[in-house]
Amino acid sequence: MLFISLLGGFLLLLLGGDLLVRGAVGVAKRFNVSPLLIGLTLVGFGTSTPELVTSLQAAAINSPGIAVGNVVGSNIANILLILGAAALIRPIAVDPAALRRDGGMLVIATAACAVAVLAGTLSRPAGGIFVAALIAYIVFTYMRERRQPDASAELHAHEAEAVTPPTNLPLAIGLTVAGLAMTIFGARLLVxxxxxxxxxxxxxxxxxxxxxxxxxxxxxxxxxxxxxxxxRQGDVALGNVIGSNIYNVLGILGITALVLPVPIPPEIARFDLWVMIAVTALLLLFAFTGRRLSRIEGAVLAGGYAAYLVALGSGITSA
Known part of the structure; x- marks a missing residue:
């Protein structure tokens, strides 16, 4: 029953998140929302919906280790496991202009997360600041890319165009509602x-x-x-991970704290926060120095995730 609950939760989160994104994009396109804005908001936040609902569910049942660990662990896994695997498949080219802007925002989000974690509690004021910063980032990015379209703007528009939404408005609304319901139920099963x-x-x-x-x-x-x-769309992979990590910290932790303040488990402040900071710095170092993530760097990232799991299993976090 335990593993059925876990597996069922994973599957419902995966399928529900996909239906939610497709339905929401379908509704937006019916109202002539630009692909750029859809890519920045619906697609970007849609892939983070499983983390959001899971953290909210965990906070509601007083499981801060899952609520906060889900976000910190997701950011670590996104960089080490996901980008490592993607770079092993094929080296990832880096757009310097997009990396400067989005990488800079990732640094700010990571620093804000560190301050909140070291404070010991994710408070409502901190959550409000996180959400406001995310909204400001989206508005700034949208206005800048609409005025001066560049490779980054094309990337966000491509993210929206890559989604195949229903053209029928009632069906799009139905998929959105069904996806949200499946995500909520899947998160409950998983938690x-x-x-x-x-x-x-x-x-x-x-x-x-x-x-x-x-x-x-x-x-x-x-x-x-x-x-x-x-x-051969490595820039999409890199942009997806950096965007997801920004959304995870500012959006998920922010919204979770606004709904219900969350105490920070001591082991995350002692160990995992610093791992997240270190791997974020490592990613930006790799990306800036060679303007791409090579297969060797992908292997370093993937190997780093294996080492992280070993460290967790050895009990180093409780030392």
């Missing part, structure tokens, strides 16, 4: 299964949140990024 797994095997909820839950809720990014690399 309940994760809590049961932690209690049954004597593993901390934080470790479960950082690993199983984090990777499970990152499945949309994993599929999108690896398929993009396979199709």
């Amino acid at each position: 309940d299964g994760a809590v049961e797994l932690a209690r049954g095997f004597g593993i901390s909820e934080t470790i479960i949140g950082l690993t199983i839950v984090a990777v499970g809720t990152s499945l949309p990014e994993l599929i999108t990024s690896t398929m993009a690399a396979w199709r």
Whole structure:
């Protein structure tokens, strides 16, 4: 029953998130919303919906280790596991202009996350600041790319055009509602299964949140990024991961804190936060120095994720 709950939660999150994005994009296109804005908002936030709903569900049942670990673990997995796998499939070219803007915002979001985690609690004021910063970033990016279209603007528009939405408005609305319902129910199954797994095997909820839950809720990014690399669209993979990590911190932690303030598990402040900061810096170093992520760098990232899992399994986080 435990593993059925976990597997069912993963599948519902994956399918529900896909239906939600397709339906929302279909509704937006029917109202003539520009592909650029759709790519910046609906597609970007849509792939982070599993993390959002899962963190909200975990916070609601007083499981901060899953609520916060899900976001921190997802950001670590996005960089080390997902980008590492994508770069191993095919080296990823980097657009310097887009990397300067989005990479800069990722640094700001990561620093803000560090301040909030070290404060010991994700408070409502912090959540409000996070959400306001995300909205400001989206508005700034949209206005700039609309005035001066560049490769980054084309990338965001391509993200919207890559989604195949229904052309019928009632069907698009129906898919949106169904996707949201499946995501909510899937998150509940996943969180309940994760809590049961932690209690049954004597593993901390934080470790479960950082690993199983984090990777499970990152499945949309994993599929999108690896398929993009396979199709020689590495810039989509890189943009998807950087955007997802920004949304995870500012959007998911921000909204979760606004709904319900969350205490920070001490082990995340001691260890996992610093891992997230280190791998973010490593990604930007790789991307800026060679203007691409090579297969060797992909292997370093993927190997780093294996080392991270070993560290968690060895109990270093509780030292």
